[in-house]
Amino acid sequence: MAQQNIHWQWPNPHTKEIIVTSEHTDRLGHTNNVRYLEWLEGIAWEHMETLGCSWEIKEKLGKALAITRTEIDYLSASYEGDRLILGTWVTSNDRRVQCSRHFQLVRESDAKTILKAKMSFACISLKNGLPSKMPTEIITALEKGLAQSDTH
Numbered sequence: 001m002a003q004q005n006i007h008w009q010w011p012n013p014h015t016k017e018i019i020v021t022s023e024h025t026d027r028l029g030h031t032n033n034v035r036y037l038e039w040l041e042g043i044a045w046e047h048m049e050t051l052g053c054s055w056e057i058k059e060k061l062g063k064a065l066a067i068t069r070t071e072i073d074y075l076s077a078s079y080e081g082d083r084l085i086l087g088t089w090v091t092s093n094d095r096r097v098q099c100s101r102h103f104q105l106v107r108e109s110d111a112k113t114i115l116k117a118k119m120s121f122a123c124i125s126l127k128n129g130l131p132s133k134m135p136t137e138i139i140t141a142l143e144k145g146l147a148q149s150d151t152h
Helices: 033-050 055-061 136-149
Strands: 014-019 063-074 083-093 098-107 112-125
Touching (some): 014 033, 033 063, 033 083, 055 063
Antiparallel strands (some): 014 083, 063 112, 083 098, 098 112
């Protein structure tokens, strides 16, 4: 099934394809919620890279975005062998310390949304872990993401 058949929350998601393996499942036979969290965090990092803000840049600046809150709505289960498409969007940026992004996980076979999520982030100093003013490089990457997603 092509991604154009998916009803995304917003336009132009940054996407990643995932195939659920037995290592992703739990005793109930469906994808363990810890895997969903890993996938959300992973695509957030990947998206920032594509927006021009790599880990190397963050290390050089001594600043990074740390997750401060995660909200997940589990709408349906996924199982071993399912092909999933995970989409994400930058959805807010205060240009100072805080930003957020949304996620949508869709099963490819029936285009059913199985999960929606939101993560909030704070810019922190890598030296002490305390909140810190966002450097221009991070602001620019987030603004590029906002413009792509057209969520503001």
